[in-house]
Amino acid sequence: MRDPDERPSEPASADEGEVAGLYVGLVVALVLQILAFAWLTEWAS
Amino acid sequence: MTVIDWLVLVATIAGIVVYGIVKTRNVTTAAGFLRGDNELGWMTVGLSVMATQASAITFLSTPGQGYEDGMRFVQFYFGLPLAMILISAVIVPIFFRLRVYTAYEYLEHRFDRRVRLLGASLFLVQRGLAAGITIYAPAIVLSTLLGWRLDVTNLVIGVIVILYTVVGGSKAVSQTQKQQMIVIMAGMFIAAAVIVGSLPEGVGLVEATRLAGALGRMNVVSFDLDPSDRYNVWSGLTGGFFLALAYFGTDQSQVQRYLSGRSIREIRLGLLFNGLFKIPMQFFILAIGVLLFVLHVYELPPSFFNRPALEASRISAQKERMDVLEIRQRELHEARLALATAYVESDFRDEAVLGELTRAHEAVEEGRAEIRQLVNLAVPKAETNDADFIFISFVVERLPAGLVGLLIAVILSAAMSSTASELSALGSTSTIDIYRLFFAPEASDRHVLVASKAFTVMWGLVAIAFATFASLIDNLIEAVNILGSLFYGTVLGIFLAAFFLPFVKSRGVFVAAVLAECSVLASFFFSDLGFLWFNVIGCLVTMVLAPLFTLVFDRPARAG
Numbered sequence: 001m002r003d004p005d006e007r008p009s010e011p012a013s014a015d016e017g018e019v020a021g022l023y024v025g026l027v028v029a030l031v032l033q034i035l036a037f038a039w040l041t042e043w044a045s
Numbered sequence: 046m047t048v049i050d051w052l053v054l055v056a057t058i059a060g061i062v063v064y065g066i067v068k069t070r071n072v073t074t075a076a077g078f079l080r081g082d083n084e085l086g087w088m089t090v091g092l093s094v095m096a097t098q099a100s101a102i103t104f105l106s107t108p109g110q111g112y113e114d115g116m117r118f119v120q121f122y123f124g125l126p127l128a129m130i131l132i133s134a135v136i137v138p139i140f141f142r143l144r145v146y147t148a149y150e151y152l153e154h155r156f157d158r159r160v161r162l163l164g165a166s167l168f169l170v171q172r173g174l175a176a177g178i179t180i181y182a183p184a185i186v187l188s189t190l191l192g193w194r195l196d197v198t199n200l201v202i203g204v205i206v207i208l209y210t211v212v213g214g215s216k217a218v219s220q221t222q223k224q225q226m227i228v229i230m231a232g233m234f235i236a237a238a239v240i241v242g243s244l245p246e247g248v249g250l251v252e253a254t255r256l257a258g259a260l261g262r263m264n265v266v267s268f269d270l271d272p273s274d275r276y277n278v279w280s281g282l283t284g285g286f287f288l289a290l291a292y293f294g295t296d297q298s299q300v301q302r303y304l305s306g307r308s309i310r311e312i313r314l315g316l317l318f319n320g321l322f323k324i325p326m327q328f329f330i331l332a333i334g335v336l337l338f339v340l341h342v343y344e345l346p347p348s349f350f351n352r353p354a355l356e357a358s359r360i361s362a363q364k365e366r367m368d369v370l371e372i373r374q375r376e377l378h379e380a381r382l383a384l385a386t387a388y389v390e391s392d393f394r395d396e397a398v399l400g401e402l403t404r405a406h407e408a409v410e411e412g413r414a415e416i417r418q419l420v421n422l423a424v425p426k427a428e429t430n431d432a433d434f435i436f437i438s439f440v441v442e443r444l445p446a447g448l449v450g451l452l453i454a455v456i457l458s459a460a461m462s463s464t465a466s467e468l469s470a471l472g473s474t475s476t477i478d479i480y481r482l483f484f485a486p487e488a489s490d491r492h493v494l495v496a497s498k499a500f501t502v503m504w505g506l507v508a509i510a511f512a513t514f515a516s517l518i519d520n521l522i523e524a525v526n527i528l529g530s531l532f533y534g535t536v537l538g539i540f541l542a543a544f545f546l547p548f549v550k551s552r553g554v555f556v557a558a559v560l561a562e563c564s565v566l567a568s569f570f571f572s573d574l575g576f577l578w579f580n581v582i583g584c585l586v587t588m589v590l591a592p593l594f595t596l597v598f599d600r601p602a603r604a605g
Contacts, residue, residue, distance in 0.1 A: 019313055023130045026320050030126045033324055034278065037119070037265040044258025 046191060046441075050450030057228055057454035058461075062209050065221035069213025075493040078214030079146045079473045081305035089223055090306045090315025093466075094293070095323065096222035096229075097302055100463035101183035101456045103330065104233070109432030111334025112341075115262040117276045119331055121577070122324045124286025129320030132294045133313040135544055140300065141309050146477045147470075148300040148540070155543040156551035158482070163558060164536055165478035168297055169471060171532040173504065176467040177511025178528075180206075183460045184512060186433055187453065189353055190441055196513050202457065203509035206464045210505070211498050215305050215473075218465040225458035232455035233330065236436075239444060240336045245343050248389065253339040255393050256385060260342070260406050262335045265328075275575040284577025287584055291533035293319075295540045298470035337439055342385050345378050348416050350434035354427035361423035370419060374412045381405040464508065472501030527576045531569060534583020535562045541584065542591045553595030554587070561586035 046054075072078050085093070110118050145151050149168065153161040184198040209217045244253055257263050267277040293299045293316070306312035348371050349355040358367050384402040391398060420427060440452040476497045481488055488496070539558050542549045565583045568574050574582075 019133070019310070022314075022317050023134065026126050026130060026317055029321060030123065030324075034123065034266060037116075037328075038268075040254075041258075041263060041265045041267075044254050044263035 046449055046453070047446040049446045050453070053447050053450030054454050054457075057451065058205070058457055061221050061224045061228070061458065062205055064224060065209045065217045066212050068220050069209075069217040072212075072214050072216055073494070075146075075490050075497065077216065078494050078497055079301070079477070081214070081216035081219055083305060083307055084216070085219055085305045085307060085311065085315075087306070087311040087314035087318060089219055090303050090312055091318030091322075092226045093219040093222045093302045093305075094299060094315060094319045095326070096226045096459075096462040097298055097466035098292070098323075098463070099226075099229070099326070099459055100179050101460035102179070104229070104456055104459050105183060105186055105433045105437060107327065107330045108334030108337060108436035109434070111262070111331035112338045112435045113334075113432050115257075116265040116328070116331050116335060117267065119324065119328050120266060120276045120278055120281035121285050122289075122327050123278060123281035124283065125289040125323050126320035127282070127286050128289035128293060129316045131290060133316050136294050136540075137303070137312050137316070138309055139544070140304060141306075141312065145304070146301075147297050147474050148295050149297070149474065149478045152539065152543060156554055160539060160551050160555050160558075161478060162482075163555060164295070164539055165474050167532045167536050167562075168295075168474055169479075171528060172296065172298060172467055172471055173507060174511065175528055176464060176471065176504065176508035179460060179464045179467060180508055181512035182433075183456050186437055187456065189351060190434065190437055191453075192353075199509055199512040202460055202464070203505055203512070206461050206468060207502055207505035210465045210468050210472075211501050214497070214501075215301055215469055218462075218469050219302065219305055221465065222462045225462045228451075228458050229455050232452050233333065235448060236440065236444070236452060237329070237333050237336065239448070240333065240340055240439070243340055243344075243443070244336075248339075248343070252389055253336055256342065256389060257335045257339050259388065259393065259399060259402065260338075262338055275577065280575060280577050284575070284580055287537060287580040288530060288533060288577060291537035291540075291580060291584070292529065295533070295536045296470075297474050298466040301470050301473060302466060334436065337435065343382060345375060347438065348374055348413070349420050350431035350438045351420075351427060352434075352438065354420050354424050354431075357427065358420045358423035363419055363423035367416070367419055367423065370412065370416050374409070374416060377405065377409045377412050381409050468501050468505050468508065471504035472497050475500040475504070527569075527579075530576045530579040531565055532562070532583075534565055534580040534585075535587055536583075537580065538584040538587025538591070542588055546588065546592060548595065549591045550595045550599035552598040553593070554591040556594045556598065557587045557590035560590055 074082075076082060107118070140148065140151060143151060143154060145154075147165070149161045149165040152164050180199055180202050184195055184202060187193055188195040188198045209221060213220070241250060241253075248256075254263060268279075269277055270279055271277065293303075303312045303315055306315060347355065349358075358364075361367075381402065384398060384405050388395060388398045388402050393399075417431070437452075437456070441449055444452060476493060480496055480500065481493060485492060485496070535558050538561055539554055542554050542557075561583045564586050565579050568579060568582055569576075
């Protein structure tokens with residue numbers, strides 16, 4: 001069933017830096033979203 | 046529905062299905078059927094993951110939830126981006142490099158066959174039931190409102206999904222989901238535009254938002270720490286995180302979607318895409334419900350959104366009482382409208398008017414609750430929680446010809462995209478983790494392919510049967526989430542112990558998981574705890590007890 005050649009191998013540590021930057025970006029986006037929602041809740045109430 | 050609506054509906058659904066079948070008709074290997082030959086780029090992975098989670102329930106129930114309860118449900122998704130990061134960083138590389146077909150295969154690599162079977166079984170029970178609800182939820186609403194036969198609607202949705210899932214497997218699921226997401230988002234944007242365009246002159250998005258806020262619908266976030274409160278920032282970040290981690294990290298219907306990715310990088314980008322856009326998407330769908338609520342402050346809404354049930358109660362033994370309540374509801378609506386208009390004209394400054402408006406609004410809500418009770422008395426078999434009918438009632442009654450067909454296609458597309466992922470995952474788990482493991486260990490690739498297709502058909506028929514005999518449960522989206530929460534925590538605990546507690550052994554984790562599941566079920570039956578916390582309990586009990594039981598059962602023999 002499992003053919004070792006059926007999937008391309010991953011270059012070791014490839015794109016790790018880029019991905020780490022995206023992780024940080026996503027956390028920042030989440031924090032900004034929550035802050036925006038908090039502001040919206042306050043403004044609309 | 047008009048002829049144009051039927052044409053749009055049939056053309057949209059048939060177009061997507063034919064596209065999926067034609068594009069994937071040459072799938073002839075198990076790897077192609079179960080994992081789509083690992084050809085997907087990040088955008089398709091991301092859309093496929095989003096389409097799997099966003100079922101028809103999302104588009105029927107969520108606007109209703111926004112209408113009735115405001116925006117606070119969006120907090121449920123706050124933990125999702127964090128879960129995407131952890132899954133991308135830790136889980137994806139392990140699954141991808143082990144070349145597993147299912148998440149549960151990994152459990153045998155890490156522990157033993159018994160733990161793999163436990164994980165796969167919990168998935169099959171939970172997802173097997175949920176697949177029925179995924180079909181039933183839109184079918185009951187559409188059949189009630191449009192006069193379609195429920196059993197035929199269930200059958201049509203189920204058979205179409207079985208058809209393309211069996212032909213093209215995982216690849217067909219992903220390809221159709223991309224088209225389905227485009228139709229879904231286009232349809233929802235059009236619906237939102239029509240609602241905003243229907244607001245009275247002088248009431249734009251800003252005024253509508255402020256009015257919704259004054260009437261308690263803009264409760265987007267709450268920082269109050271209350272364990273019994275289902276939706277606040279803390280339960281969203283913790284419970285939502287665990288639920289998302291369990292769903293995306295251990296549920297085969299999601300794992301199978303992203304394991305079709307071309308590389309670890311493409312999978313990670315797809316998951317992060319989901320993490321970035323999921324919250325805005327849910328916010329938007331809830332906001333449609335809130336805007337509809339504001340529209341109904343200006344325009345008299347139906348006394349009850351399940352219109353056939355309302356009509357039936359108008360000619361029932363409760364007719365006279367219903368007449369009285371409906372006349373009073375119209376008067377209450379007029380009173381609220383006058384005060385809302387005055388409050389908007391005061392530029393949201395007149396506190397005295399706001400006080401009166403709040404009281405008038407409460408009176409309208411109480412009146413609606415009374416009508417709901419009376420419908421329940423008059424037509425006991427009718428669905429009295431009419432929140433799931435709010436959005437689709439607007440679509441059917443207010444949208445122009447053609448758009449009604451498109452929006453019904455949105456609901457059906459959403460139902461089919463989720464069901465397809467579920468059937469594909471149920472088929473692959475049954476084949477790989479049960480059938481091949483115990484009944485056909487030497488099976489050829491062709492044998493596995495045929496078995497996968499057969500199990501996919503079987504689970505499709507089970508889902509149709511379950512949908513046909515199910516009865517509507519409170520709020521559909523919550524029912525699915527509660528059902529998920531009963532099992533996800535324990536499964537997640539097993540996987541987290543596997544990933545992060547290297548000294549934990551198989552017997553220890555197995556006994557811990559069984560006890561954790563008992564704790565979750567006890568909490569569900571004997572406590573008032575919010576359901577998001579079940580994920581935390583199941584996970585933590587498994588992770589705390591697994592090392593202890595490992596010490597008891599798997600202690601290495603002492604020398605001498």
